[in-house]
Amino acid sequence: MTYLRTFEVFRQKAPGDAHVHVGEVEAPDAATAMVLAKEHFARREVCCSLWVADRSDVLASQWDPEVFDAGRAKAYRRSGGLRTSSGAPS
Amino acid sequence: MTSSAQLKETSARQVEPWQDLSDDYRAAATRMIEFHMMSEIVGPVHEFRWVPRAPSLQAKLVFAAKSQDEVGHGLMLMRVCQDLTGKSRAEYMEQILDGPPRFMNIFHYPWDEWVDPAIVAWLIDGAEIERQATLLRSSYGPYARAMRKILKEEGFHHHCGRYLIGQMMAGTREQRAAVQRGVDRWWLRTLAMFGPRDENSKHGPKLMAYGLKFAQNEALRQSWLTKFVPQIRAVGLEVPDDNLAYDGETGRWTYTEPDWQEFSSLLRGGSPVGAELQRELRQARGISAWLFSED
Numbered sequence: 001m002t003y004l005r006t007f008e009v010f011r012q013k014a015p016g017d018a019h020v021h022v023g024e025v026e027a028p029d030a031a032t033a034m035v036l037a038k039e040h041f042a043r044r045e046v047c048c049s050l051w052v053a054d055r056s057d058v059l060a061s062q063w064d065p066e067v068f069d070a071g072r073a074k075a076y077r078r079s080g081g082l083r084t085s086s087g088a089p090s
Numbered sequence: 091m092t093s094s095a096q097l098k099e100t101s102a103r104q105v106e107p108w109q110d111l112s113d114d115y116r117a118a119a120t121r122m123i124e125f126h127m128m129s130e131i132v133g134p135v136h137e138f139r140w141v142p143r144a145p146s147l148q149a150k151l152v153f154a155a156k157s158q159d160e161v162g163h164g165l166m167l168m169r170v171c172q173d174l175t176g177k178s179r180a181e182y183m184e185q186i187l188d189g190p191p192r193f194m195n196i197f198h199y200p201w202d203e204w205v206d207p208a209i210v211a212w213l214i215d216g217a218e219i220e221r222q223a224t225l226l227r228s229s230y231g232p233y234a235r236a237m238r239k240i241l242k243e244e245g246f247h248h249h250c251g252r253y254l255i256g257q258m259m260a261g262t263r264e265q266r267a268a269v270q271r272g273v274d275r276w277w278l279r280t281l282a283m284f285g286p287r288d289e290n291s292k293h294g295p296k297l298m299a300y301g302l303k304f305a306q307n308e309a310l311r312q313s314w315l316t317k318f319v320p321q322i323r324a325v326g327l328e329v330p331d332d333n334l335a336y337d338g339e340t341g342r343w344t345y346t347e348p349d350w351q352e353f354s355s356l357l358r359g360g361s362p363v364g365a366e367l368q369r370e371l372r373q374a375r376g377i378s379a380w381l382f383s384e385d
Contacts, residue, residue: 002178023235024169039162041239044242044246045242060108
């Protein structure tokens, strides 16, 4: 069964929601993966749309999680509120 | 990078298969999840045998859906194991069909009477929910995520079991007696299913240290007793244990110990019933082999 490929499955619960990763299926091609994904992940659960994507097409970041921390130091974007002449926060 | 030492310190943190996991963590996770996977694939053989024999259309639908769910859980967990070990699905199928019987104790007993699958759905899927709810926080991310879907479906199984038992308890005297016999048969097996107390558990402490599991076997058994003893009595059944008592001060149940010797011999050496399940799956695989041949 070496022809099987792994497909990542994304499910959209309601129109307007994001497609969220719910798991994987193994299938020889995308169309078969879609049928399997429907059976596995949309049989009981609420679903209005599915995506399947070949795992080999997914590029996953290899950085340590700390790399993403830098982006959070943005205190300057938050206004502390206007201050009155007496110095008390309004 | 996540070393096993770091994991121990921050056991609330979840890790992913592509991270640099220690060999020891990977091996512990693999052992635990492969056991769960094999249980989900071998176990439903008991259930789908009951699809043609179930006494009503409703009951047939329940067991057809339940078997499909369980095999689906097995497939999800097989994906989780494949990412942990690098083995292919074909290799895992070989391991399940021809390998040692590494699956839950309850599948090693015959399910010959109609009450057997119903009791298992009611009491044992209820016990599984108890355990799996704590695994939603398991440190191995893909396992914890798979548990969300599995847990939801086990809830459905438990409700179906309760419904089927309720029907029989509202039936004839013979039906009620059959259910009581079922509870008598399955009581100790269900208690044993949670596994031995931690001091007697070979792998438990390490799994806890790694955050792979979160609750000790005995704690889960206690919380199951608190939920299910009243449920069993409420439908008019007796709990077949004269030593069963609840201590209001300690908040703990005392109970007759299951046969731990039998439990470990089943988990290590299997049984004729378990071997038959594997044989039946092998046969089914053989029949459909032409579908998968690549010639």
